[in-house]
Amino acid sequence: MRGEASLSADRQSRDSLAPKLRESGLDTWRIGEELFVMTQLLDGNKRVEESLTDPSRPSADKVALLEDILGDQVHPCTLEVLSDLVRRRWSRVADIANAVEDFAVDAMMYYADATDSTMTVSMELAQIESALMEMPILRSKLSDMSVPAQNREDLLHKVFEGNDLGKVTMRLIEHLACSPRHRRFLSALRWLIAKFSRHMGESMVIVTTATTPSPEYMKRLTDHFTRQLGRPAHINLVVDPSVLGGMRVQVGDEVTDRTVVAQLERLKRSVSMGV
Known part of the structure; x- marks a missing residue:
C-alpha cells in the first residue's frame, strides 16, 4: 500500500503530465522504453533511489543528479516526467519506482492509442492470462527470481513466438518477466489487464x-x-x-x-x- 504522501504525489504528477504524454503520439513508444529502463535502474540501485527521494535534499540537486544519470539522450518528455517525480515527496523510497513504472505503462497505452491497437493489446493480454491459467509450470518459471532475467525473457519468447502478438503486448509482458518487482507474473499481468480496462472505460x-x-x-x-x-x-x-x-x-x-x-x-x- 502506498502512503498518503505517495498517493498524492502520484496523482498530482499524473494529472499534470498525462496530457503531455498523450500528445507525444508515436514518441510514446520511446518514452515508455526509457521509463521502463529507469524503473529497472531504481529497483536495482537503492542508493540512487534514496538520493532521488531524500526529502532533505533540495529539488534542484535531485534534478541535477537525475540529469547526470540520464545524460542528454533521453526524450524531453521522459526527462520532464522524471524531474517532476523527483521533486515530489514520497512516503516510501520504493514508491517512486512504482510511479515511474505506471508512467511507462501509460506511455505504452498511449502508443497503442496512437496506432489504433489498444483493444487488440487488451484482448491479447487477456488471452495470455487465460492460457497461463492452464500452465502452472510456466507461471512458476516466469516468476522464479533465481532464474536470470534474460532466461525468463527467452522462455517467454519461446512460448509465445508463434502467436503473432503485437509489439506493445510483447514489450509489456517482457517487462513483467524481466522486472517482476516482487509480484508473481500472473498477478502483474492482471494488473496490466485492469489498467487497460480502466483506460478504455x-x-x-x-x-x-x-x-x-x-x-x-x-x-x-x-x-x-x-x-x-x-x-x-x-x-x-x-x-x-x-x-x-x-x-x-x-x-x-x-x-x-x-x-x-x-x-x-x-x-x-x-x-x-x-x-
Whole structure:
C-alpha cells in the first residue's frame, strides 16, 4: 500500500503530465522504453533511489543528479516526467519506482492509442492470462527470481513466438518477466489487464467456452455484464474444446467456472473426500 504522501504525489504528477504524454503520439513508444529502463535502474540501485527521494535534499540537486544519470539522450518528455517525480515527496523510497513504472505503462497505452491497437493489446493480454491459467509450470518459471532475467525473457519468447502478438503486448509482458518487482507474473499481468480496462472505460470479461456462441448470444452476454458492472463491458471470447461444455467467466480476479471439466473435477474431489 502506498502512503498518503505517495498517493498524492502520484496523482498530482499524473494529472499534470498525462496530457503531455498523450500528445507525444508515436514518441510514446520511446518514452515508455526509457521509463521502463529507469524503473529497472531504481529497483536495482537503492542508493540512487534514496538520493532521488531524500526529502532533505533540495529539488534542484535531485534534478541535477537525475540529469547526470540520464545524460542528454533521453526524450524531453521522459526527462520532464522524471524531474517532476523527483521533486515530489514520497512516503516510501520504493514508491517512486512504482510511479515511474505506471508512467511507462501509460506511455505504452498511449502508443497503442496512437496506432489504433489498444483493444487488440487488451484482448491479447487477456488471452495470455487465460492460457497461463492452464500452465502452472510456466507461471512458476516466469516468476522464479533465481532464474536470470534474460532466461525468463527467452522462455517467454519461446512460448509465445508463434502467436503473432503485437509489439506493445510483447514489450509489456517482457517487462513483467524481466522486472517482476516482487509480484508473481500472473498477478502483474492482471494488473496490466485492469489498467487497460480502466483506460478504455470498459471492463474486460473473459469468457471460455468449448464452442463459438452465436452472435445473438454474445450480444446478450455483453448486455448482461454491462448492466451488472454498471459500465461498458467487452467480452473476450476464448474457445477451448478441452472444457467440453459450459462456461468459465472471469472479471478481474473473480472467476466463475461452470464448465463440464470443472464440474467433473469438483465431483471427483467430492467422491474422494467421501471415501
